[in-house]
Amino acid sequence: MKKTKNQEIFRRDFLKGLTALPFLGYFGFGFKDNIEKELLGKQKDPKEMLRIDSFDAIREKLSQRTGSESSRIKVGLVGHGWRGENLLNSLGYFHPEYVEKMRADTIYDRWLSYQKWHENLFVDITAICDTFSIHADRGKEVAQNDVRGKSSGNAFVKLYPNYRELIASKEVDAIIVATPDHMHVPIAVEAAKAGKHIYLEKPMAHSIEEAVQLRDAVKKTGVVLQVGHENRQQMSFKLGRELYQKGVLGTVSMVQTFTNRNSQFGAWIRERKFDSLGTPENINWKEFLGTAPWNEFDTKRYFNWQRYNDYGTGMVGNDFSHTYDCINQVLELGIPESVMAFGGQYYYNVGKDDMPDVFNAMFSYPERGLTMTYDGTLKSGIYRQSRILGSESTMDIDRAIMLFKDTYSERYKDVPESPDDPFYYYAPNTNANVDAVSSATSKSYFKSGYGPTYIDGKVIDATFLHLKEWVDVIRTNGKTSCNEDVGFEEAVTFNMANLSYAHKKPIHWDRANETVIIG
Numbered sequence: 001m002k003k004t005k006n007q008e009i010f011r012r013d014f015l016k017g018l019t020a021l022p023f024l025g026y027f028g029f030g031f032k033d034n035i036e037k038e039l040l041g042k043q044k045d046p047k048e049m050l051r052i053d054s055f056d057a058i059r060e061k062l063s064q065r066t067g068s069e070s071s072r073i074k075v076g077l078v079g080h081g082w083r084g085e086n087l088l089n090s091l092g093y094f095h096p097e098y099v100e101k102m103r104a105d106t107i108y109d110r111w112l113s114y115q116k117w118h119e120n121l122f123v124d125i126t127a128i129c130d131t132f133s134i135h136a137d138r139g140k141e142v143a144q145n146d147v148r149g150k151s152s153g154n155a156f157v158k159l160y161p162n163y164r165e166l167i168a169s170k171e172v173d174a175i176i177v178a179t180p181d182h183m184h185v186p187i188a189v190e191a192a193k194a195g196k197h198i199y200l201e202k203p204m205a206h207s208i209e210e211a212v213q214l215r216d217a218v219k220k221t222g223v224v225l226q227v228g229h230e231n232r233q234q235m236s237f238k239l240g241r242e243l244y245q246k247g248v249l250g251t252v253s254m255v256q257t258f259t260n261r262n263s264q265f266g267a268w269i270r271e272r273k274f275d276s277l278g279t280p281e282n283i284n285w286k287e288f289l290g291t292a293p294w295n296e297f298d299t300k301r302y303f304n305w306q307r308y309n310d311y312g313t314g315m316v317g318n319d320f321s322h323t324y325d326c327i328n329q330v331l332e333l334g335i336p337e338s339v340m341a342f343g344g345q346y347y348y349n350v351g352k353d354d355m356p357d358v359f360n361a362m363f364s365y366p367e368r369g370l371t372m373t374y375d376g377t378l379k380s381g382i383y384r385q386s387r388i389l390g391s392e393s394t395m396d397i398d399r400a401i402m403l404f405k406d407t408y409s410e411r412y413k414d415v416p417e418s419p420d421d422p423f424y425y426y427a428p429n430t431n432a433n434v435d436a437v438s439s440a441t442s443k444s445y446f447k448s449g450y451g452p453t454y455i456d457g458k459v460i461d462a463t464f465l466h467l468k469e470w471v472d473v474i475r476t477n478g479k480t481s482c483n484e485d486v487g488f489e490e491a492v493t494f495n496m497a498n499l500s501y502a503h504k505k506p507i508h509w510d511r512a513n514e515t516v517i518i519g
Contacts, residue, residue, distance in 0.1 A: 067122035076127030080139030204487035249390025262381035
């Protein structure tokens with residue numbers, strides 16, 4: 001079918017809008033209250049709604065620098081497992097053997113160049129603590145090897161036998177917490193009381209009660225908290241947020257989210273590099289258990305802690321919490337009114353406390369007129385994007401965005417594409433050698449939106465940007481994008497799903513008393 005002149009112009013203008021999109025990401029846009037009510041019944045020019053307006057402000061903020069030699073921040077790391085080391089990597093600290101691997105793979109020059117153009121955050125790693133001495137020793141070796149050459153002299157890195165002594169140290173201004181989930185709040189609350197700022201790996205809390213405790217402690221003490229959802233820095237979710245706020249989707253009635261994995265690593269049953277070396281002599285078992293119930297020493301519990309209710313938060317805490325935070329950026333959903341979840345331990349049972357490996361949950365938002373679903377399986381690796389269904393168009397979103405017009409849309413009736421084909425497509429150029437510029441990232445991880453982002457056509461580690469935002473806010477007394485209020489919404493939402501699964505009943509949120517009602 002031949003396209004009319006108007007259809008060709010409409011399509012050309014859509015595609016023209018894509019050329020500026022890489023400038024997006026890193027900074028948000030103003031939100032209008034009651035956006036759906038405001039847009040209801042209004043006919044807006046689709047071309048205008050899809051035009052991005054904030055480039056100059058974004059460029060200006062990108063050029064801002066807050067640090068200096070006189071404002072250096074001394075940071076201690078609690079928990080140097082794989083994620084703890086990834087966070088040090090994002091700050092420019094790498095183990096010497098990793099640097100040698102870059103040389104052996106003949107990509108050292110390109111990798112080092114990428115590392116060195118990162119902004120100087122004026123941050124020094126001064127303290128390491130881990131309950132596994134081999135991890136702690138490796139953490140010290142990493143923290144003493146600043147490949148960007150931007151530390152003030154990181155030869156002084158002290159190992160601490162427990163997090164309490166690290167927090168009490170005068171050589172620590174702020175801490176990064178990358179421990180098992182059950183210790184997030186005990187450590188973070190102790191740090192807040194000591195006046196130490198906190199970068200806390202997701203999820204924020206092991207329970208709703210702990211989430212209340214930490215949120216209140218942060219507000220009372222005034223420390224800066226950043227929960228480690230680095231997707232807060234992804235361009236695609238910033239763009240998705242702006243498109244939604246402009247009414248591009250129309251009225252949103254449903255959100256669909258997914259997690260699919262199909263490997264023992266993905267199911268948290270695997271042996272990593274140093275796991276076989278763990279013994280009662282080099283693992284501080286009592287310190288690892290912390291607030292959890294007593295169990296005899298068990299390396300499976302220690303190294304595969306994500307599988308156990310005592311320490312982990314399951315598929316919804318590990319995986320859905322990320323996806324929820326991405327959707328929450330776009331729609332500002334907050335805490336659902338009720339949740340119902342189903343699932344089972346069908347494939348990877350390791351004991352009575354094992355987490356489910358097939359999980360389905362529905363989250364109800366009657367005040368918003370929508371529901372959100374989560375479907376997760378650890379026995380299928382097929383990839384699915386999150387989907388936001390609107391009356392005018394539907395958005396598929398991860399690190400990329402595709403918009404599909406609704407069959408009955410009046411606004412997009414002149415768009416020539418079929419409802420089965422995207423009429424608007426944003427996808428930054430993928431880097432075929434993404435692992436060469438981010439040791440924390442695999443290609444599948446990158447596809448989901450958890451790895452690098454693109455700004456001004458350059459690939460940038462989103463975790464670096466998230467850490468940068470944290471230290472910038474420490475210096476400027478502002479608010480992080482994933483602060484205690486946002487983290488509280490995440491923690492309550494996924495914990496409601498776990499409670500529903502455990503009780504086999506719907507869970508309702510009592511907003512006034514900040515507690516749940518079962519059944």
